[in-house]
Amino acid sequence: MEKTWNNKAWFMVLPVLVLVAFSAVIPLMTVVNYSVQDTFGNNEFFWAGTDWFTDVLHSDRFWDALTRNLIFSAIILAIEIPLGILIALNMPKKGLGVPVCLVLMSLPLLIPWNVVGTIWQVFGRVDIGLLGYTLAALGINYNYVNNVFDAWVTLIVMDIWHWTSLVVLLCYAGLVSIPDAYYQAAKIDGASRWSVFRYIQLPKMKRVLLIAFLLRFMDSFMIYTEPFVVTGGGPGNATTFLSIDLVKTAIGQFDLGPAAALSIIYFLIILLLSWIFYTVMTTSDAQK
Amino acid sequence: MNTATQLSGRNLSWIVPTLYILFLLLPIYWLVNMSFKTNTEITGTFSLYPHAPTLRNYAVIFTDPSWYKGYINSIIYVVMNTVISVSVALPAAYAFSRYRFLGDKHLFFWLLTNRMAPPAVFALPFFQLYSAFGLIDTHIAVALAHCLFNVPLAVWILEGFMSGVPKEIDETAYIDGYSFPRFFLRIYIPLIASGIGVAAFFNFMFSWVELLIARTLTTTDAKPIAAIMTRTVSASGMDWGVLAAAGVLTIIPGAIVIYFVRNYIAKGFALGRV
Numbered sequence: 001m002e003k004t005w006n007n008k009a010w011f012m013v014l015p016v017l018v019l020v021a022f023s024a025v026i027p028l029m030t031v032v033n034y035s036v037q038d039t040f041g042n043n044e045f046f047w048a049g050t051d052w053f054t055d056v057l058h059s060d061r062f063w064d065a066l067t068r069n070l071i072f073s074a075i076i077l078a079i080e081i082p083l084g085i086l087i088a089l090n091m092p093k094k095g096l097g098v099p100v101c102l103v104l105m106s107l108p109l110l111i112p113w114n115v116v117g118t119i120w121q122v123f124g125r126v127d128i129g130l131l132g133y134t135l136a137a138l139g140i141n142y143n144y145v146n147n148v149f150d151a152w153v154t155l156i157v158m159d160i161w162h163w164t165s166l167v168v169l170l171c172y173a174g175l176v177s178i179p180d181a182y183y184q185a186a187k188i189d190g191a192s193r194w195s196v197f198r199y200i201q202l203p204k205m206k207r208v209l210l211i212a213f214l215l216r217f218m219d220s221f222m223i224y225t226e227p228f229v230v231t232g233g234g235p236g237n238a239t240t241f242l243s244i245d246l247v248k249t250a251i252g253q254f255d256l257g258p259a260a261a262l263s264i265i266y267f268l269i270i271l272l273l274s275w276i277f278y279t280v281m282t283t284s285d286a287q288k
Numbered sequence: 289m290n291t292a293t294q295l296s297g298r299n300l301s302w303i304v305p306t307l308y309i310l311f312l313l314l315p316i317y318w319l320v321n322m323s324f325k326t327n328t329e330i331t332g333t334f335s336l337y338p339h340a341p342t343l344r345n346y347a348v349i350f351t352d353p354s355w356y357k358g359y360i361n362s363i364i365y366v367v368m369n370t371v372i373s374v375s376v377a378l379p380a381a382y383a384f385s386r387y388r389f390l391g392d393k394h395l396f397f398w399l400l401t402n403r404m405a406p407p408a409v410f411a412l413p414f415f416q417l418y419s420a421f422g423l424i425d426t427h428i429a430v431a432l433a434h435c436l437f438n439v440p441l442a443v444w445i446l447e448g449f450m451s452g453v454p455k456e457i458d459e460t461a462y463i464d465g466y467s468f469p470r471f472f473l474r475i476y477i478p479l480i481a482s483g484i485g486v487a488a489f490f491n492f493m494f495s496w497v498e499l500l501i502a503r504t505l506t507t508t509d510a511k512p513i514a515a516i517m518t519r520t521v522s523a524s525g526m527d528w529g530v531l532a533a534a535g536v537l538t539i540i541p542g543a544i545v546i547y548f549v550r551n552y553i554a555k556g557f558a559l560g561r562v
C-alpha cells in the first residue's frame with residue numbers, strides 16, 4: 001500500500017511511546033546502571049566498569065545455561081513447527097468441527113504458566129500421575145526428579161503440549177485465507193498432494209510461519225516458570241536455563257552487578273538472534 | 289464439496305487433530321479428576337475417575353477470601369491491561385499502517401524488541417521502579433508492567449489488520465466530511481473489530497498466564513491466584529486436592545474468553561495479514 005509521508009503521525013504513536021518508555025526504558029536503564037557498578041550495601045555504589053561483563057563471559061555457569069537454552073529452543077522448534085503445520089493441514093475447513101477444534105486447541109495457551117508446570121508435575125509423578133504411573137506399570141524406569149534425560153523429555157513434551165497450538169492457529173489462519181479457486185486450478189492441473197503443499201499452501205503460510213517461529217523462539221529462550229515448577233532447574237543444574245540462572249543470581253543471591261550484566265548479555269543475544277531470523281526470512285520473502 | 293478436503297485425502301484427515309486434542313486433554317482431565325477426589329484417594333489409590341466424588345476442594349477455595357480474592361485480583365489487572373494496551377495501540381497501529389514518518393521502521397522494530405525482553409530481566413528493576421512510585425501491591429502496577437510485552441504485540445497485530453483495509457475507505461470518509469475522530473470511532477473501528485478481538489485475546493492471554501512479574505510486584509492485596517496456589521504445601525504435607533481445584537479454576541476464565549472470541553479467531557486471523 002502507498003503510504004503518505006506525514007510526520008504528524010508521531011502524535012498517534014506518542015501514547016505507546018510514553019507507556020513503553022515508562023515500562024521498558026526506565027527499568028532497562030536501572031539494569032545498565034547496576035551492571036557497571038559495585039556495592040557493599042548502604043546504597044553506596046562504586047564504578048566497576050566492565051568487570052561484571054568479563055566475569056559473566058568467563059563463567060562456565062553462563063555458557064552452560066546458554067548452551068542448554070539453545071539446545072532446548074532448537075529441539076522444540078524442530079518439533080513444534082512441522083507438527084503445527086501437519087495438524088493445521090488436517091483441520092476441518094468448515095462445519096461444527098472448526099470451532100470445536102479451535103476452542104479445545106487454544107485451551108493450553110490460556111493456562112497460567114505455573115499451572116502448566118503443576119499439571120505436568122502431577123501428571124508425571126510415579127505415585128499419583130497418570131503418565132508416571134502408566135510408564136511405571138509398563139516397566140519403564142521413569143523419574144523426572146532424578147534422571148536428567150527424563151527431566152528433559154518431560155520439559156520438551158510439556159512445551160509441545162503447551163505451545164504447538166499457537167503454531168497450529170497461525171498456520172490455520174494462513175491456510176483458510178487461500179481461495180478455493182487455487183485448489184481447483186491445482187486439481188485441473190493434476191497437481192500432487194505434495195506440490196499443492198509446496199507451491200500453494202507453504203507460500204501462503206510463510207508470513208504466519210515467520211511470526212510463529214519468532215514467537216516460539218523468543219518465548220522458549222526466555223522460559224522460566226514451567227521448568228522452575230517441574231524440575232526447579234534440576235536434577236543438579238541439568239535444566240537450569242538462562243532465566244532460572246538469572247533469577248537465582250538476582251533475587252536468590254542478590255548479586256545485582258553480575259545479574260545486571262547477565263541480563264544485558266541475555267537480552268542482546270535474543271535481540272541479535274531475532275534480528276537475524278527476521279532479516280533472513282523477510283529478505284527471502286522479498287526475493288520472490 | 290470442498291476441494292481442499294478432497295485433496296488432503298478423504299475421511300482420514302480427522303485422525304491427526306483428534307489425536308492431538310486427546311493429547312491436550314489428557315493432562316487437563318487428570319487435573320479435573322484429582323480436583324474431585326479426597327487427598328486420601330489421590331495418594332492412597334490409583335483411580336481413573338473419582339470413586340467418591342467430593343466438592344470439598346472447591347468449597348475450601350470458595351469459602352476462603354484469601355483464595356477467591358486471588359481470582360478477582362488476577363481478573364482485575366488482566367482486564368485493565370487489555371483495555372490500556374488495546375486503546376493505546378489503536379492510534380499507533382493506524383499511524384504505522386497509513387503513514388510514513390521519521391524513524392517509523394526503527395520505532396516499529398524497537399517496539400518489537402520489548403516483546404523479546406525476558407521477564408526475568410525486568411523483575412528486579414520493576415520492583416524498584418514501582419516501589420519508588422508507591423505502587424507495589426496494586427493492580428495498576430501489574431497492568432502497567434504487563435504493557436511491556438502486550439502493547440508491542442497489540443500494535444503488531446492491529447497493524448496487520450489495518451493494512452488489510454483499503455486506504456480508499458479513509459479517503460472517501462474524509463471527502464464525505466467526517467472528522468478524524470468520528471471516522472475512526474464510527475467507521476474504522478467496526479471495520480477492524482475482528483482485529484481488535486484478536487489483539488484483545490492475545491493481550492488477555494499473555495497477561496493472564498504471566499506469573500514472574502505479577503508475583504514480584506504484589507504481596508497480598510493484589511496477589512494473583514497463580515501465586516496463591518503455592519500455599520498448598522503445608523506442614524501436614526501437600527494438599528493435592530485443593531491444588532488441583534485451584535488449577536482447574538484458573539483454566540475456566542481462559543476457556544470462557546476463547547468461547548467468546550472463537551468466531552473472531554476463525555474469521556479474524558484470516559482477514560488480517562496475520
